[in-house]
Amino acid sequence: MxxxxxxxxxxxxxxxxxxxxxxxxxxxxxxxxxxxxxxxEHTDYNGGHxxxxxxxxxxxxxxxxxxxxxxxxxxxxxxxxxxxxxxxxxxxxxxxxxxxxxxxxxxxxxxxxxxxxxxxxxxxxxxxxxxxxxxxxxxxxxxxxxxxxxxxxxxxxxxxxxxxxxxxxxxxxxxxxxxxxxxxxxxxxxxxxxxxxxxxxQVPLDLEAAGLALLVVDSGTTHSHADSGYGDRRRECEEAARRLGVGLLCEVTGVDALAPLDDGTERGALLLRRARHVVTEDARVEEVVGLLRAGGDPREVGAVLTAGHASLRDDFEVSVPELDAIVETALAAGAHGARMVGGGFGGSAVALVDAAAVDDVAAAVAGRAGAPRSYVVVPxxxxxxxx
The missing domain is CATH 3.30.230.10 (Ribosomal Protein S5; domain 2)
Structure with a gap:
């Protein structure tokens, strides 16, 4: 660092x-x-938060x-x-x-x-x-x-x-x-x-005062929005919105409203997963903002980050083994939560850790996940x- x-x-x-x-x-x-x-993640082009x-x-x-x-x-x-x-x-x-x-x-x-x-x-x-x-x-x-x-x-x-x-x-x-x-x-x-x-x-985010740090870990696997599967995911979201009769997936209120996508076909199942990530991720943003606004313990954000990674990995399918390994290793080393960040198919992960544990978590992901670089991020x- x-x-x-x-x-x-x-x-x-x-x-x-x-x-x-x-x-x-x-x-x-x-x-x-x-x-x-x-x-x-992947909510912006769907009109979300x-x-x-x-x-x-x-x-x-x-x-x-x-x-x-x-x-x-x-x-x-x-x-x-x-x-x-x-x-x-x-x-x-x-x-x-x-x-x-x-x-x-x-x-x-x-x-x-x-x-x-x-x-x-x-x-x-x-x-x-x-x-x-x-x-x-x-x-x-x-x-x-x-x-x-x-x-x-x-x-x-x-x-x-x-x-x-x-x-x-x-x-x-x-x-x-x-x-x-x-x-x-x-x-x-x-x-x-x-x-x-x-x-x-602007939502105040003073992690230092809470004894926390946001650790960004570079997987070393590079990506490019111009030639990765990013465009495919965007087109899949647009198709899901059309099938649901909405202009953008942000207009969908709750996971239950996605049921029409589950039409028994492989394509329908795929579109359901993509849309489910967007709808639940939008809700995760609101949950984190609400917690920070209320002055809650920022450590509670950790579980939301980890849930977001599972959604990006399983429903949106944009994670890669290197990112999964970083998340798993950081959590095992004591991080309160972790997830991949960005468009996916490579890039970095972020972990919410106790400030006193930054070096230990960074060393763990470097040693077990092979991640070459990590950074403490201050807003x-x-x-x-x-x-």
């Missing part, structure tokens, strides 16, 4: 790298965090305007994989790879950037770990362009710009959870977001300018 740079250190590092690459200082450095979802916190890990964007119409993208994490394309020639899928995410944001706002941009990104949000590294990159660039180009974009509009970059330019069919968390989260709080009407509240601030 390595130390993260301060905002000042991160800004200086990104600015120095930019100057070394482009021969002049950037006009500013902006940052946006990754996120971990306390509870509420989510409860993320922002990570202390961020992606930084050092940016300056150009006058030649080019977009030049450089990443400290992908040396030699630069992209250089005319802003006017940007189109979905080109450039690809890591550069597609910032390019997608520029594509969304291209009418405001006719002169071009130089952009260097640097960061410490683990990629492919289910912690929204792509959203952190998109939101850092979106906030940078808003400020640099003096664009009239509110928080929801920034979220939409970043989400469309991922959906329409990169081709990953995500909901608004990741980008909303990266833009809207505040330090010391979890973000309770209704993804249907976009109403939100942190959303996207912001650093310099």
């Amino acid at each position: 390595s130390e993260l740079p301060t905002d000042e250190e991160a800004a200086a590092r990104a600015a120095a790298a930019f100057t070394g690459r482009f021969g002049a200082a950037p006009e500013g450095v902006w940052a946006a965090p990754g996120r971990v979802n306390v509870i509420g 989510v409860l993320p916190v922002a990570l202390p890990h961020t992606t930084r964007a050092a940016v300056a305007r150009r006058d030649d119409g080019r977009l030049v993208l450089v990443s400290a994490q992908h040396p030699g994989a630069d992209a250089d394309v005319a802003v006017a020639e940007l189109e979905p899928g080109t450039p690809g790879g890591w550069a597609g995410y910032p390019a997608g944001v520029v594509h969304q706002l291209r009418e405001a950037v006719p002169g071009g941009l130089s952009l260097l990104v640097d960061g410490d949000v683990p990629a492919g770990a289910g912690l929204s590294s792509s959203a952190a990159l998109e939101c850092a660039v979106a906030v940078a362009l808003r400020d640099l180009l003096d664009l009239d974009l509110g928080p929801d509009e920034l979220v939409d710009v970043a989400r469309r970059a991922e959906n329409d330019f990169v081709g990953a069919p995500t909901g608004i959870l990741d980008q909303s968390a990266s833009v809207l989260c505040t330090a010391g709080h979890a973000l309770h977001l209704d993804t249907r009407d976009r109403g939100s509240e 942190s601030a959303g996207a912001r300018r650093l310099s």
Whole structure:
């Protein structure tokens, strides 16, 4: 569990790298965090509720305007994989790879950037770990362009710009959870977001005061929303909603209302499982929020997390053996609860543990589950300018 740079250190590092690459200082450095979802997985594109916190890990964007119409993208994490394309020639899928995410944001706002941009990104949000590294990159660039180009974009509009970059330019069919968390989260709080009407509240989450810690464990198995089974799950949810005669699964009130899906066919049984996860997961978000609002013992959240993992594993079928092993090992080592996080098919798990037991639980999952990295997560601030 390595130390993260301060905002000042991160800004200086990104600015120095930019100057070394482009021969002049950037006009500013902006940052946006990754996120971990306390509870509420695969509910966002179904119109349900989510409860993320922002990570202390961020992606930084050092940016300056150009006058030649080019977009030049450089990443400290992908040396030699630069992209250089005319802003006017940007189109979905080109450039690809890591550069597609910032390019997608520029594509969304291209009418405001006719002169071009130089952009260097640097960061410490683990990629492919289910912690929204792509959203952190998109939101850092979106906030940078808003400020640099003096664009009239509110928080929801920034979220939409970043989400469309991922959906329409990169081709990953995500909901608004990741980008909303990266833009809207505040330090010391979890973000309770209704993804249907976009109403939100900041729910205090002071685990340290309760002697607890949120431990994120990277399975080492990477994933990508663009080419995993994520899109299949979204289509299955849409089909279940159609069969039930609703626009979104969030409109279903209770598991009993899912009975029409159980038509005796294999497809019907599958759709029932998918919809059951969404309906019960939405209820789990409300249960956790209610407990935190009432000032209850946060340890009680643990059982809800573990139930969420069972649902993701058995009904939604997005877990993998590596994630199951982390959850089982963390629980055996004394965690109050644990579950996989993110879209699934790899990525990370989260465990609610006593602060005094963090090292023991981390050592247990490293030794028995082979998990290579773990992080203690403190609910942190959303996207912001650093310099």
